[in-house]
Amino acid sequence: MAVQIKGRHLHFMAKDVLFKSKFLNWFLHKVYAIPVKREDNDIVAIKTAMKVLKNKEVLGIFPEGTRNMTEDDMLEPKGGLVLLATRMKVPVVPVGIRGEYKFRKPLIINYGKPIYLDEYYGKKLSSQDCIDICKKEIYPEIIRLKEL
Structure with missing residues (x-):
């Protein structure tokens, strides 16, 4: 999906457990993923997503x-x-x-x-x-x- 968006970064929300591995943490940050604690209302993730949208970037959410x-x-x-x-x-x-x-x-x-x-x-x-x-x-x- 990110290939289709020219000149803009596609940020995805991703479950926080994926960021526990050193390699995945590095990789997910490189591809603009935002960690989300899915078990509760993650205010930090919501504020980060709002900042992405405020900056006119693209946010991918399932x-x-x-x-x-x-x-x-x-x-x-x-x-x-x-x-x-x-x-x-x-x-x-x-x-x-x-x-x-x-x-x-x-x-x-x-x-x-x-x-x-x-x-x-x-x-x-x-x-x-x-x-x-x-x-x-x-x-x-x-x-x-x-x-x-």
């Missing part, structure tokens, strides 16, 4: 909080994607990924048109609101893109 390697179209979303998009007033570019997450196996990646959540800007949204907005506004497009 709305499910992980890569979906099941047969299900989508897993239950987390609220972080909608929280960040509405707080920072940035569009969400949906991406559908199809294929096996295995070394040297091809993946098909389809990019959709930006989704603007401006009707939610400035509103106090609960975690459940963010999940519901993701299911209603973003998931249908990701599912469509996965099927192309």
